[in-house]
Amino acid sequence: MKTLALAAFTGALLMAGTAAQAQDDLSAIKAAGVLKIGTEGTYAPYYFHDKSGKLQGFDVDIGRAVAEKLGVKAEFVEGRWDGLIAGVDAKRYDAAINQVGITQERRAKFDFSKPYIDSKAVLVVRSDNDTIRPQRP
Numbered sequence: 001m002k003t004l005a006l007a008a009f010t011g012a013l014l015m016a017g018t019a020a021q022a023q024d025d026l027s028a029i030k031a032a033g034v035l036k037i038g039t040e041g042t043y044a045p046y047y048f049h050d051k052s053g054k055l056q057g058f059d060v061d062i063g064r065a066v067a068e069k070l071g072v073k074a075e076f077v078e079g080r081w082d083g084l085i086a087g088v089d090a091k092r093y094d095a096a097i098n099q100v101g102i103t104q105e106r107r108a109k110f111d112f113s114k115p116y117i118d119s120k121a122v123l124v125v126r127s128d129n130d131t132i133r134p135q136r137p
Contacts, residue, residue, distance in 0.1 A: 026070070029094055034075045035067040036093035041078040046099055059097045062116065066095070085110070 029035050039059065041047045046059040055076050067074035077093045084096040085106065099119075102112050125132045 025094065029070060029072055033072050035063070035070060035072050035095060036075050036077055037063045037067075038077050038079060038084045038087045038093040038096040039063075039098045040081040040084065041076070043081075043099060058117075059099070063095070063097045066097075 039047050039055075041049065041055055043057075045057055047055065047057040050056050055078075060076065063076065064074045077087070079087060079092075081098065084098055084100065087093055088096050089109075099117075100106075102115065106112070123132065
């Protein structure tokens with residue numbers, strides 16, 4: 001299996017399919033001194049550019065913390081969301097930290113760590129709205 005991300009000890013990333021592959025990937029990252037992290041950079045509050053153009057956000061902070069824990073520098077590589085997993089597969093970067101959902105199809109190719117965030121889409125309406133009603137299980 002390919003490594004979609006590294007350092008599962010943070011709960012933020014994915015681990016390689018075998019311990020040997022994970023160790024090879026980790027050794028290469030440490031030797032390079034850089035953890036290349038794929039992101040789209042346009043999904044606030046997880047990734048966004050501040051007024052000065054600097055990449056900021058929750059996932060940026062996680063990426064930096066993971067790199068620091070590994071003893072390397074975080075380098076963010078921006079691209080389209082639909083190319084993030086393919087970018088890891090093609091080794092354009094070492095990790096993708098960008099709200100990647102876990103699906104059966106992705107699990108068939110990549111090993112995931114525990115998710116570090118749980119988000120859901122919801123619809124909020126005024127309590128006096130008679131048209132839209134919640135469905136209760």
